[in-house]
Structures are given as structure tokens and as C-alpha cells.
Amino acid sequence: MSSARDLPDEFDFEQVPETDQSFENALANARDGKRLTVADGIELITTGTDVEGIDSVRKEQVLEIADRRRAEEVGDEVTFVANLNNNVTTACNTGCLFCNFKDTAHAFEADSDVEHPGFTKTPAESREVVEDALDRGIYEVCSVSGLHPAFALNEEHHEILASYDDPESEVNYKPPEVYATDPGTYVEQMAAMSVGDVHLHSMTPEEAYHARRGTDWDYESVYRELADAGLDSAPGTAAEILVDEVRDVICPGKIRTDDWVAAMEGAMAAGLDTTATIMYGHVENAAHRVQHLQVVRDLQDRTGGITEFVPLSFIHENTPLYKHGVVDDGASDAEDELMIAVSRLFLDNIDHIQASWVKAGDARGLKLLNCGADDFMGTILSEEITKRAGGEYGEYRSFADYVDMITAIGRTPVERSTDYRQRRRIDPDDPPFGPELGPRADGTPLISDPGGDRTDAAHADD
Numbered sequence: 001m002s003s004a005r006d007l008p009d010e011f012d013f014e015q016v017p018e019t020d021q022s023f024e025n026a027l028a029n030a031r032d033g034k035r036l037t038v039a040d041g042i043e044l045i046t047t048g049t050d051v052e053g054i055d056s057v058r059k060e061q062v063l064e065i066a067d068r069r070r071a072e073e074v075g076d077e078v079t080f081v082a083n084l085n086n087n088v089t090t091a092c093n094t095g096c097l098f099c100n101f102k103d104t105a106h107a108f109e110a111d112s113d114v115e116h117p118g119f120t121k122t123p124a125e126s127r128e129v130v131e132d133a134l135d136r137g138i139y140e141v142c143s144v145s146g147l148h149p150a151f152a153l154n155e156e157h158h159e160i161l162a163s164y165d166d167p168e169s170e171v172n173y174k175p176p177e178v179y180a181t182d183p184g185t186y187v188e189q190m191a192a193m194s195v196g197d198v199h200l201h202s203m204t205p206e207e208a209y210h211a212r213r214g215t216d217w218d219y220e221s222v223y224r225e226l227a228d229a230g231l232d233s234a235p236g237t238a239a240e241i242l243v244d245e246v247r248d249v250i251c252p253g254k255i256r257t258d259d260w261v262a263a264m265e266g267a268m269a270a271g272l273d274t275t276a277t278i279m280y281g282h283v284e285n286a287a288h289r290v291q292h293l294q295v296v297r298d299l300q301d302r303t304g305g306i307t308e309f310v311p312l313s314f315i316h317e318n319t320p321l322y323k324h325g326v327v328d329d330g331a332s333d334a335e336d337e338l339m340i341a342v343s344r345l346f347l348d349n350i351d352h353i354q355a356s357w358v359k360a361g362d363a364r365g366l367k368l369l370n371c372g373a374d375d376f377m378g379t380i381l382s383e384e385i386t387k388r389a390g391g392e393y394g395e396y397r398s399f400a401d402y403v404d405m406i407t408a409i410g411r412t413p414v415e416r417s418t419d420y421r422q423r424r425r426i427d428p429d430d431p432p433f434g435p436e437l438g439p440r441a442d443g444t445p446l447i448s449d450p451g452g453d454r455t456d457a458a459h460a461d462d
């Protein structure tokens with residue numbers, strides 16, 4: 001377990017995986033369908049705090065109960081969505097230690113001669129990428145970006161930010177004319193990407209914070225303006241671990257737990273569905289993971305607007321945490337399986353738990369579908385952040401890949417909408433396989449040559 005990792009002394013966390021509960025009682029509570037306590041969750045995710053490391057027999061007991069719970073709650077369907085990631089910019093000064101997606105924003109300035117692999121798209125360029133993908137048949141565009149200092153919600157926000165005495169240090173702002181490429185405003189980007197009836201999934205809590213920095217605007221009004229421009233739902237990434245003593249280590253420049261929760265509540269008050277994530281397997285311990293689940297479950301109790309929970313296993317290669325020797329690996333396979341299983345058991349108010357092939361690869365991703373998960377992400381025409389962080393499984397999955405993989409484990413492949421309200425069971429005996437739910441989808445495979453024309457889409461943040 002990561003709880004047993006040899007971390008530097010400064011990460012001597014107050015919260016540790018110690019409980020008064022026993023593994024056997026926690027397992028019985030899970031088996032009986034009782035709402036789990038944090039102590040139950042810690043016992044299950046550690047396979048008992050009375051044993052060192054993970055006990056393989058106990059682990060299988062937890063996985064079996066979680067898989068059964070999945071079958072009872074959502075049946076044997078495995079869903080996925082036809083989607084594109086179109087991220088606007090990699091410029092970001094936030095400096096999260098788990099992230100290798102960003103490039104220091106200074107490098108993007110018009111007079112900079114710093115070589116960098118990053119990009120910024122204008123609204124027109126974003127629109128072009130979405131237009132092309134929409135023609136191919138996507139249902140959803142997901143857009144998560146770096147916190148570019150020239151990004152503002154709208155023109156009024158630009159004026160407010162520019163009125164500070166020292167905008168750069170006080171509100172992380174520089175005007176667009178400083179940069180080689182102007183990303184436009186958030187409202188302009190939303191309007192540009194909201195092509196036809198495509199579902200636009202964008203504006204994480206961290207981005208929403210950036211879109212109101214230096215103002216007294218509340219999150220709900222910010223999300224309402226974005227929704228008016230075309231935003232349909234918000235990804236609850238930027239969650240990492242929702243325990244501040246962990247955030248202080250891995251992302252001290254990011255919003256705190258309370259702000260993440262406030263932003264999510266604002267999005268849902270504005271009428272948007274959301275998703276929620278956890279990024280685990282770095283410096284946190286098992287207690288932090290389960291406390292994170294508690295924050296998400298409480299939020300869902302109050303709002304009911306979280307459509308899915310997405311456990312993201314930390315990819316350590318090429319990240320500052322790894323390069324600086326803070327961590328030397330990520331979560332083990334057993335930890336990944338238990339994270340999915342305990343998410344299914346603990347989050348009794350969220351229907352869908354996602355397994356990721358981007359982070360885990362196909363075989364591991366399929367295994368996770370037997371540990372409590374029922375969703376298998378989206379086609380993602382490209383996945384830049386994972387590639388740049390050292391992951392090997394970025395890129396794209398065709399509908400044919402999905403049908404092959406999901407039927408191989410005896411489950412039913414189902415194309416879904418972002419919010420899961422539209423679902424289409426796919427007949428594995430009726431190829432070719434392509435999307436049908438997107439506004440321009442007609443069943444034609446998304447791309448004819450998976451090795452050929454891929455967009456420069458990416459997935460930022462988490």
C-alpha cells in the first residue's frame with residue numbers, strides 16, 4: 001500500500017489508516033449493503049489494518065462483493081461514449097507536482113525564445129477541431145486546459161483583472177496581447193466548441209476558480225454564464241485527493257477542498273451535471289483515499305448531480321513528484337482493483353464507476369470492470385496529457401475495439417451519452433461498429449484508419 005511507502009519526514013501526515021473497526025466487520029457491512037463508514041472503507045481498501053500490505057484472499061473477497069453490487073445496481077452493461085478531448089492550452093503556472101501537462105506560461109509570450117512542446121488554440125481553432133470530430137460522429141467534446149494567465153471569463157473579467165496594481169502577482173493575470181496566441185475568453189471558447197448539438201463537458205472546479213479569480217462572483221453565476229455560452233456539464237477533475245494535507249504537498253497552488261466542493265455545488269446549482277474523480281497512488285495513504293470518498297458522497301447526498309466517479313491511478317513517470325524523488329512508483333495493480341471496488345461499495349449514491357484504459361491499459365482496464373466498474377470511458381481521439389506524463393495507453397479506442405474487449409469478458413457493450421440518459425446496446429454480431437448517438441453520427445466508424453489521422457486532442461489537469 002502507499003501508506004507503507006517510505007516518504008520523506010515532512011509528509012508525516014496527521015491522518016493515517018488506523019481504525020477501531022475490524023476487516024471482518026467492515027466486510028460484513030459491505031456484504032449486507034449497509035452504508036459504509038470511513039473506518040469500514042479503510043479496512044476494506046487496506047484488506048485490514050491488522051495485516052502488513054495487501055492480503056490476496058481478503059482482496060478477492062472485497063472485489064467479489066463489489067462486483068456483485070455492480071451487477072445488482074447497473075447490470076451487465078459496460079458503457080462508453082464517443083468523445084474527443086480538445087484542450088485549449090497547456091500554458092499554466094500552477095506548478096502541480098503530479099502534472100507534466102503544463103508548460104510555464106512565460107514560454108508562450110510573444111517575445112519568448114523558449115522552446116516548448118505546448119500549444120494554445122484560438123476559439124476559431126477549437127471550433128475547427130470540434131467541427132471535424134462532430135462530422136466523424138462524436139457525442140461529446142471534453143475540454144480541460146491549463147490556467148493560462150490571459151484567460152478570463154469575459155471582457156468584464158479582463159477589465160477587473162487588469163485594474164489590479166500588480167495583476168501578475170496578485171491575480172495571475174497578463175493581458176492577451178503579451179502572448180503569441182490569444183486563447184480568447186472562457187465564454188468565447190465555450191461558444192466556439194458548442195458546435196451543433198455536441199455535448200460540451202468542460203470547466204473543472206479549478207478552471208471555474210480561474211474564471212472568477214480577483215472578483216467576488218460566485219461559482220453558480222460563473223457556471224450559468226458558461227452554460228449560456230454552450231457548456232453542458234462539468235468534469236469534477238482537479239479533485240486529486242480532497243484532503244488538504246495532501247493537497248499541500250502535491251498541488252499547493254491549487255484550490256483547497258472547500259473551494260472544489262463550492263465550485264461543484266455552483267455547477268450543479270446552475271443546472272449542470274458533473275462527474276467526480278480521485279487521483280491516487282502518489283503521496284497519500286489509504287485514510288486519505290477513503291476521506292476523499294466521504295467528501296464526494298456527502299456532496300452527492302446534497303446535490304444528486306454527479307453522474308459518475310472516475311478513479312485515476314497516478315502515472316508517475318516524467319512528473320515532478322517522481323523526478324524530485326518524492327515518489328518512486330504509482331499504485332500497484334492490487335491497489336487499483338481495491339480503489340475501484342471500495343468506490344463502488346462506498347459511493348452508494350453514485351451509479352457509475354469508471355475504469356480507465358488510458359491509465360491502466362486494455363487488459364488491466366478490463367480487469368477493473370470485474371472489480372465494480374461499469375463504464376469504460378470514451379473513444380478519446382487522442383490523449384496528450386497521459387502520453388506526456390509517461391503513460392503508454394493514450395490514443396484512441398474504436399467502437400470495434402470496445403465491442404471486442406467488452407464481449408470478451410461476457411458483458412454487453414453500450415454506447416452512452418455523457419449523462420447516461422441515452423444508452424444504445426450494440427449487437428456484437430452486426431458490424432461495422434460506429435457511433436449513433438452523436439448529433440451527426442450515422443453508425444460509420446469514427447475514423448477509418450486508427451493509425452492515421454488523429455487530432456491533437458488532449459486531456460489536461462488530472
Ligand code: SF4
Nearest residue numbers: 092094095096099461
Ligand atoms: S494539473 Fe492543471 S492546474 Fe495543475 S499544473 Fe497541471 S494543468 Fe496546471
